[in-house]
Amino acid sequence: MISIKSDREIELMKIAGKVNYLTHLEVAKHLKVGITTKELNDIAHKFILQNDCKPSFLGYEGYPASICISINDEVVHGIPGRRKIKNGDVVSIDIGVEYKGYHSDSANTYIVGTAPKEVKDLVENTKKSLYEGLSAIKSGAKISDIGSKIESFANKCNLGVVRELVGHGVGTSVHEDPDVPNYYTKDSRVLKEGMVIAVEPMLNLGTRHIYMEEDEWTIKTEDGLPSAHFEHTVLVTKDGYVILTGE
Ligand code: MF3
Ligand code: CO
DSSP states (O other), rough: OOOOOHHHHHHHHHHHHHHHHHHHHHHHOOOTTBBOOOOOOHHHHOOOOHHTTTTTTGGGGGSSSSSSETTEEEEEEOOOOOOOOOTTTTEEEEEEETTTTEEEEEEEEEOOSOOOOOHHHHHHHHHHHHHHTTTTOOOSSSSHHHHHHHHHHHHHHHHEEEEEEEEEOSSSSSEEEEESSSSSOOOOOOOOOTTEEOOOOOOOSSSOOEEOOOOSOOOOTOOOOOOEEOOEEEESSSSSEEESSSS
């Protein structure tokens, strides 16, 4: 069942989204060569608590940290630790924030220092693919239009679309109905005003295929080439959408 949020719920989700966005800014400020991913995690954790919110991911299905940090060939769900950021790293930061029982979910990918043009293009085009997908959103549009747009844009850029992980509804849980895949499906359900969904393309420079690390969280590309991930939580409106995890 896809929930329709009340005005009150939307107000709470806007706050969860705003704090999520501000946490991203705070982490980005400290993202430099030499800092460890655990230090970045702790900066996010503290900032979220200071803003009367909770980190949604901590303890989610046993996840052991407050945010996910996935570097280079890591696609998503990298666990922060002692690893230091290096020049040229492609760093995806994924943050979930809960305010009074309501969640927001958002991811950004950064290049630290210098990287080859094809890697810069990967990151830029993954971000563009998110906005391509979002452009399909309005009341009455098919949920599957989002994935079709992302997939065709990724194909044009010759990037691999990860299929095993998908976007999702967001509300009293980080993951709610519906699934929002980043590729074409036959799902004929339509979006309605008041739905809140997270759209989150994960695009790979090489193969779309992935595997899970021994830590049972970190997802990596099969060929070792880099991957990028961008995600916003958005509210569906009559004519379009409002990004809850932006400015
Ligand atoms: N942000 C992830 C998503 O978009 C969820 C991370 S769940 C965690 O679906 F357990 F890894 F934290
Ligand atoms: Co998500």
